[in-house]
Amino acid sequence: xxxxxxxxxxxxxxxxxxxxxxxxxxxxxxxxxxxxxxxxxxxxxxxxxxxxxxxxxxxxxxxxxxxxxxxxxxxxxxxxxxxxxxxxxxxxxxxxxxxxxxxxxxxxxxxxxxxxxxxxxxxxxxxxxxxxx
Numbered sequence: 532x533x534x535x536x537x538x539x540x541x542x543x544x545x546x547x548x549x550x551x552x553x554x555x556x557x558x559x560x561x562x563x564x565x566x567x568x569x570x571x572x573x574x575x576x577x578x579x580x581x582x583x584x585x586x587x588x589x590x591x592x593x594x595x596x597x598x599x600x601x602x603x604x605x606x607x608x609x610x611x612x613x614x615x616x617x618x619x620x621x622x623x624x625x626x627x628x629x630x631x632x633x634x635x636x637x638x639x640x641x642x643x644x645x646x647x648x649x650x651x652x653x654x655x656x657x658x659x660x661x662x663x664x
Contacts, residue, residue, distance in 0.1 A: 571622040578615040582608060606654020610647050617643055 562572025586601075586608055593600040624638030636642055 565619060567619055567622055571618050575615055575619050579612065582611045582615060585611070602658065606651045606658070609654060610650040613647055613650055614643075 558573050558576050559569060561576045562569050565572065565575070567575065589599050589601045589604055589608070597603070620638045620643065624635050
């Protein structure tokens, strides 16, 4: 049994609470900046963090593994960054004015998918054009 009443476990608990509070504040500021609610802003922010992490991994390890070199995967990363904003597009399209409930063209699935594949296709076309430079 541990009869030590001067344990420092509360310090770790306070540190974890402070970190969670700072993350919540950052997500709240990000959501407010984009005009989103927290339920939409959190997945957008966290998915952008994941894409940024993939970008950093590509920069660090791109010299070792040619398949993840930034010149080869930048169109995919850009398309993934576009896909991160799909929940925000859904939220913005749900904000109605005067009872108008039709989904705008920019929030439909075919526009999102079309832009996604257009970014990838045009990115690799640009790679092909500037391959010799």
